[in-house]
Amino acid sequence: MKKSLLLVAVVLLVAGGVGAFVWNRGDGAEKSAQATGEVVVRTTADPGEAERLTAVTRVVEGLPAQFAAADTSALAAGSRDQFGDVRKALPVGTTLAVDAASWRRTGSVASVLVTATRSGGESTRFRLVVIREEGAWRVLSTTAA
Structure with missing residues (x-):
């Protein structure tokens, strides 16, 4: 019984960790600079x-x-x-x-x-x-x- 509970706990922790990783990563797209607090400096090389x-x-x-x-x-x-x-x-x-x-x-x-x-x-x-x-x-x- 203890082994079963330990196994379930490990599976839940791993699944939660993978889920959190996928959730935070999104579809592989970069997070916007505004969302991450990053300052983006533009130069004349940038569009517009x-x-x-x-x-x-x-x-x-x-x-x-x-x-x-x-x-x-x-x-x-x-x-x-x-x-x-x-x-x-x-x-x-x-x-x-x-x-x-x-x-x-x-x-x-x-x-x-x-x-x-x-x-x-x-x-x-x-x-x-x-x-x-x-x-x-x-x-x-x-x-x-």
Whole structure:
């Protein structure tokens, strides 16, 4: 009798372990990054990212003219006060060039390296962080590169 109960217990444990393994594994498909808590970083090599980069590049290249006109619509809502008087942010004649190879995106936030070149030729490189807000890419912040 004891051997029978022990055998039944072992069979149940093995069956439970196999069942749990199969249940957690699913049909062999990977679990979504969201379900596992994994952070997925996208680059221009990933499908759809080149188009996102193009949209952000248009925003970045338009910043000098927008800032000269005191237009803050390209800034994220929470960042507008942080930037202060945007007319002082970029001297007249400044051009901005995006380094496409630096594109990194996680969800609705992305970053890219940008080189700001003043009309005299002096350049500054910085990281620009953008966020997808109300259907548009907007500048969230900048940091030293």
